[in-house]
Amino acid sequence: MEELNMSYNLIDRTLGTNLGNLSNLKRLILDYNLIHGEIPTQIGNLTNLQWLSLSNNKISGAIPPSLSHLKWLTLLDLGQNLLTMELPTEIGNLSNIELLLLNNNNLSGEIPPSIQKMEQLEELDLEKNLFAGEIPTWLFDFNYLKDLNLGENKLVMKNGRIAPRCMLVELSLRSCNLSGQIPIWISNQTQLWFLDLSDNNLEGTLPKWLAQRNISILLLSNNKISGSLPPHLFQSQSLNILVLSKNNLLGLLPDTMGQATKMRILILSRNNFSGPIPTSISNMLELVLLDLSSNRFSGNKFPMFNPNSLLLSADLSSNKLSGQVPTTFSLGIKVLLLSQNEFSHVLPQNLSNLNQLEYLDLHNNNIGGEIPNFLSQMSSLQILNLRNNSFQGSIPIHLSSLSTLQILDLSSNNLSEIIPHTLGSLSRMINHHDVSSSISSNVTSQIIVIPENWFLIHTISIAKQTDLLLHDLEVFWKKLMRGLPNKNLQLYTLLDLSNNQFSGEIPNSLGGLKNLKSLNLSQNKLSGRIPLSFGGLQSLESFDLSHNNLFGEIPYTLANIFELSYLDLSNNKLEGRIPSGPQMDRMNDPNSYANNNGLCGMQIKYHVRKFLLIQS
DSSP, rough: OOOOEEEEEEOOOOGGGGGGGGGTOOOEOOOOOOOOOOGGGGGGGOOOOHHHHHHHHSEEOOGGGGGOOOOTOOEOOOSSSSSOOOOOOOGOOOTOOOOOEOSOOOOOEOOGGGGGGOTTTEEOOOOOSSSEEEOGHHHHOOOSOEEEEEEEEEEEEEEEEEOSOOOOOOOEEEEEOOOOOOOOOGGOOOOOEEEESSSSEEEEEEOHHHHHHHOOOEEEOEEEEOOOOGGGGOSSOOEEEOOSSEEEEEEEEOGGGGTTTTEEEEEEOOSEEOOOGGGGGGGGTTTOOEEEEEEEEEESSOOOOOSSOOOOEEEOOOOOEEEEEEOOSOOOOOOOESSSSSSOOOGGGGGOOOOOEEEEOOSOOOOOOOOGGGGGGGGSSSSSEESSOOOEEEEGGGGGGTTTTEEEOOSSSEEEEEGGGGGGGGGGHHSSSOSSOOOHHHHHHHHTOOOOHHHHHHHHHHHHHHHHHHOOOOEETTEEEEEGGGGGGOOEEEEOSSEEEEEEEEOOGGGOOOOOOOOOSSSSEEEEEEOOGGGGGGGOEEEEESSSEEEEEEEEEGGGTTTTEEEEEOEEEEEEOOOOTTTGGGGGGGGGGTTTTTEESHHHHHHHHHHHHOOO
């Protein structure tokens, strides 16, 4: 046997020592399995081996020095495992190695000088490990090196003079403590198409030479880069991904933006850009992810994207945009974040054309009128956040037809009348659904559908980071504003109708929402009794009915809510004994029951007794 390829299976076992008996083996490929345990020293017996690829498994322990016996090895890929300890000095004896990929492990120590002996090296990937110390300058002396990835370690790159012999195609120095301006020696790397200098302390303006490079992927987020963006940056037909978030960039975006017609990911969030969003941005027909949030963009005119364009996610939140809510996006858009702006008027009817929307966030604007019935036509909606606007009238009965809706936040508006009993029919809040992917991963799956194989691996890597790039969903959870991470949004179910003018009784049907994790009906004018059916809220973790006119006893059925960790029934007219039980007995914060003069029970007696002891 000369080749053994069992990649992309579910092999869940250790590497057997008998592998060392396959003395004629030239290629051993076991990527993307569940292989665990250590690499056996006997693997060094495979002296004819040319390829050894064990990436994306759960292999642990140290890299055995016996690997250095594999003199004909040209590819060693141990990335995406659980390897630890320092690299063995003997690794430099792999004199024919061309690709050395050790990324995404827990390897530590300094980069061993013996690697200098790998004169044929073309790709070195040490990213996402625990390597420490100064980045050695000899790494740039390899004649054939094309790809150098050192990011996300504990490495430091000094500002000394570097004159690379190699002509790099790909360079990652992410989080390498770079300071000062973008290193000038990079300007000589004329074949560079991937550059990641994120998470450093770089400052100064974006250099003209960098803007004129035909780079495909440029990642400079989380630095201190200032000034405006040079128009030349967007005149490249090669630019596919541009991430400049968390810098000090300012001014108007250049009108030349639309010339970057191959752009797929554009992230300029958390800067100080101002003025209108250039209408030419709609010429980016291949754009999938757009994030211009947390700037100072203003105006009420918006780009008109082609209805058939690829745009799946647009985040324009936390700006000063005004006028009516824009709807001129692609018909296939899934994520639309327009919160914390100055939008007003009523919601436009043609918003319903975006019927593939999964996530619509309009909170903290000044949108008025009634909540329109046409929202019930947006059958893919999973998250609808209209918090802190000026909506009035009642909740549309047909909103309950949204079978995928799992987060509904209508808090802090002027909504009135009764809570419709039909909300008890929201099926995603009733039954647990096995959601295989998050909203952001749906966006990711589209980003990586591209024809160029050479571009694919890095696009996948960056697309996966959209979980982090997309803002967390901010909601009130257990009385505090917190962000729910986008990559796990499918785990949350929430119904928040607080701080409105709802009256009448709480519908019994809400007790059927047994998959609901947070229910907040506080600060309304609700009356009547707490429904007995609320004992069926078996997944509920946060429950707030405070500041209403509820009366009667607290239902004994609440003792059946075993997941409950936050309860607030204060400022009502409740009376009688607080139910006891394994979980209710833990709800012993007296503030949870304050201003209900008729309540009694062990939960508040304990605190009264403690108070009297302190006083005495």
